[in-house]
Amino acid sequence: MSTENKAGLDALLTPEESVVVLIDHQPFQFANLNSHEPTMVVNNVVGLAKAAKVFDVPTILTTVLEERGGLLIQGLQDVFPEQKPINRTFINTWQDERVVDAVKATGRKKLILAGLWTEICLAMPAIQAAGEGFEVFAVTDASGGVSKEAHDMAVRRMVQAGVVPITWMAVLGEWQRDWAREETVQGAAEVQAQHGGATGVAFAWEMQLLATPAGSEA
Numbered sequence: 001m002s003t004e005n006k007a008g009l010d011a012l013l014t015p016e017e018s019v020v021v022l023i024d025h026q027p028f029q030f031a032n033l034n035s036h037e038p039t040m041v042v043n044n045v046v047g048l049a050k051a052a053k054v055f056d057v058p059t060i061l062t063t064v065l066e067e068r069g070g071l072l073i074q075g076l077q078d079v080f081p082e083q084k085p086i087n088r089t090f091i092n093t094w095q096d097e098r099v100v101d102a103v104k105a106t107g108r109k110k111l112i113l114a115g116l117w118t119e120i121c122l123a124m125p126a127i128q129a130a131g132e133g134f135e136v137f138a139v140t141d142a143s144g145g146v147s148k149e150a151h152d153m154a155v156r157r158m159v160q161a162g163v164v165p166i167t168w169m170a171v172l173g174e175w176q177r178d179w180a181r182e183e184t185v186q187g188a189a190e191v192q193a194q195h196g197g198a199t200g201v202a203f204a205w206e207m208q209l210l211a212t213p214a215g216s217e218a
Contacts, residue, residue: 006162006164012174012177013110013112013137013171013174013175014110014174014175014177015055015056015057015175016108017108017109017110018052018055018057018058018108018110018112018175019057019058019059019060019103019106019108019110019111019112020048020049020052020057020058020059020060020112020113020114021059021060021062021093021099021103021111021112021113021114021115021125022045022048022049022059022060022061022062022076022113022114022115022142023062023093023113023114023115023116023121023122023125024062024063024064024069024115024116024117024121025041025042025045025072025073025076025114025115025116026063026064026066026069026070026071026072026073026116027069027070027071027073028068028069028070029069029116029117029121030042030073030116032117032146033116033117033144033145033146034144034145034146034147034148035118035144035145035146035147035148035150035151035152036141036144036151038144040141041116041141041142041143041144042073042075042076043195044139044141044142044167044168044195045076045114045139045142045143045168046075046076046079046195047142047168047169047172047194047195047196048114048139048142048168048171048172049076049079049080050079050191050194050195051168051171051172051175051188051191053079053080053187054184054187054188054190054191055176055184055187055188057112057175058106058108059080059083060086060099060102060103061076061077061080061083061084061085061086062085062086062087062088062093062096062099063085063086063087063088064087064088064089064091064121065087065088065089066085066087067087072085086098086099086102091120091121092121092124092125092128093115093121093124093125094124094125094128094129095128103134109133109134109135110134110135111129111134111135111136111137112137112139112166112171113125113126113129113136113137113138113139113143114138114139114142114143114168115143116143116144117143117144117145117146117150117151117154118138118140118143118144118145118150118151118154118155119145119146119150119151119153119154120154122138122143122154122158123154123157123158126138126158126161126163127157127158127161127163130158130161130162130163131161135164136158136162136163136164137163137164137165137166137171138155138158138163138164138165138166139166139167139168139171140155140165140166140167141167141168142167142168169192169196169199172188172191172192175188176188189203
């Protein structure tokens with residue numbers, strides 16, 4: 001990613017330019033996920049996937065040796081029930097031509113990645129794709145490593161290679177960009193309500209208050 005692409009309005013994400021690849025959110029990887037609370041990574045990657053669906057962003061699912069490491073987690077598969085994940089032997093997703101061809105077929109250059117583990121299955125394709133001319137964004141809170149240090153060092157390494165670290169709600173915010181984009185407001189709000197933590201709680205409370213007649217008693 002060149003320096004000139006890192007600042008200014010064009011550095012932000014748009015649905016029309018984005019493509020998402022979600023890598024190896026499988027039981028084996030979750031079993032040794034120690035940089036984050038695993039349930040939060042599940043929440044965040046499913047939230048990211050649902051946001052991609054709301055904004056009609058092409059999303060590619062991929063697993064590694066799923067016959068041994070387990071199938072893709074059900075919550076993520078349920079977002080795209082018709083899609084069979086690309087099951088690889090390559091540790092580096094970007095060395096699997098099926099994945100690369102699927103990304104290139106979209107014609108999009110802003111590549112959004114999340115994966116387990118950060119230091120291997122996210123860093124390797126992110127660094128390679130950045131070197132091949134893609135603008136790569138690593139969703140750090142929808143990814144995780146075997147330790148906090150492993151995750152943090154991987155993020156530092158990716159940044160040195162020109163990869164942009166970002167969180168899943170920041171991705172959603174950049175895709176929405178303007179609350180006047182009415183066709184996606186409801187979907188974006190629903191994703192935030194389901195996966196946005198306190199934001200979702202506050203939104204539900206706001207809806208309750210709006211539905212409560214003035215002067216009503218508890």
